[in-house]
Amino acid sequence: MAKYILKRILWIVPVCLGVLLIVFSISYFAPGDxxxxxxxxxxxxxxxxxxxxxxxxxxxxxxxxxxxxxxxxxxxFDFGNSYTYGHAVSGEIISRIGITVKLGVLSVIVTTLIGVPFGVISATKQYSAMDYSVTVGSLFFAAMPNFWLALICIIVFALKLKWLPATGMGNWRYMVLPVLANSMGTVANVARMSRSSMLEVIRSDYIRTARAKGCRENTVIWRHALHNAVIPILTVVGMQLGTVMAGSVVIETIFNMPGLGSYLLTGISGRDYPVINACVLILAFFICIMNLIVDLCYAFADPRIRSQYVSGRKKKATAKEGS
Incomplete structure (x- = not known):
């Protein structure tokens, strides 16, 4: 397991170098001086x-x-100096990266805590009013651009109802609208995948056997069925991580959050190439780390995948003990 983790960490290096080469090439050959x-x-x-x-x-x-x-x-750890402002890009990244990471992590948590339960409930109550509601809601939010949802949230919850602040940074209330606007599209995708995966699993023979043995329905669904349906769900969550991180560029700009995304957009609008190169490289690094975490979650969720990480000596020792 440790060898696999080390191998995946080492693979992050050429990926980041490749991303940097592409962005650096675009900056170098772009028109303008x-x-x-x-x-x-x-x-x-x-x-x-x-x-x-x-x-x-x-x-x-x-x-x-x-x-x-x-x-x-x-x-x-020197990313150069900003062409526009003259300050060190690395210092600006250090001061801003915490906001972007906080926004991304909270968005992923909201995506998982809302999307998975709604998908499971929709699958267990197939063709019910709940199922139709989740399906229609998922299609609606999946088709909705996150910047449009962000503007609607500001108009409704900040300007009309005055429940939450519209822009800026402060206590937890300032994070509610950005997290919702950044996560609802991914919630819809996770809910749809959770529903499809659960529908395949709950028709399996071992699920019918668990019910025949007298297991409670909640135990059958949340322990047996969801445990075996979690791999496709983890795959979708992992794919949505990039969407969440990329969406932070727009969300941070709309809500006037001094994060890495708004800093990147400022660099793009001003052709500030050191800022662009640094921000894209940092975002690519975090996406690689998140994909590594998802791959490790595969191993903890499925013993068959975990067994592939066991070294050859351990496999032989286990086989001898079994014989």
């Missing part, structure tokens, strides 16, 4: 232009810039 943007028309002189370009290292070849950028990240 960041040096001219920083100097402006009034401050431009050939000498000032050449000096600033050399100071930023933009006069070097593409791969020289790319490898220098990687070395600075690995050795000094």
């Amino acid at each position: 960041p040096v001219m943007s920083m100097l402006g028309a009034s401050g431009y002189t050939p000498e000032a232009y050449a000096s600033l370009k050399h100071e930023l290292g933009l006069d070097q070849p593409f791969f020289a810039q790319y490898f220098r950028y990687i070395v600075n990240i690995v050795t000094k």
Whole structure:
């Protein structure tokens, strides 16, 4: 198991390097000159232009810039300085990343706690009013863009009812609307997958056997059926993690949250390439970590998958004990 975890962690390195190469290439070959943007028309002189370009290292070849950028990240955690504001990008990321992680984690928790129970109840009460309600609601929220839902939440709960604050950061009340707007689309997908997976499992022979043995219905559903239907659900949750992290860019901007997503959007609008490269790399790293956690959850949920991580010596020892 430890060997598998180490292997997956090592695989994160080439994935992040590949993501960085793609984003770095887009920034490098994109139209526009960041040096001219920083100097402006009034401050431009050939000498000032050449000096600033050399100071930023933009006069070097593409791969020289790319490898220098990687070395600075690995050795000094230095993502460069912002072209627009001049501050260190790494310091700004450290101050903002906690908000984005908090938003993403809470969104995943809400997605799981709402989507899975509704999907299970919908499957156990197939063709009932509850089932139809969950199906229609899932289709509605799955088709709804998260930015539109965020605006509706602000209008209804902040401006009309005045229950919750509209924008900014503060106590827990400021996180309610962003988390709901960021998670409801993924709740719909998880609920639909939970329903489909449970419908396949509850028709199995071992479920009928458990009922015939006199097990309570709650035990049959939540212990036996859900335990065997959880793998497809975990897969969908893992796929939605990227959606949740990507959605933070729009959600943080709408709710004026000083997180990594709004910082990335500011960098994109201002062609601030160090900000763009750093934010995309950090988001890719967190998505890789979340996918690793989902893969480990597979092993804890299914003993057959966990047995594949056992080393050859342990398998032989177990076989000898059994014989």
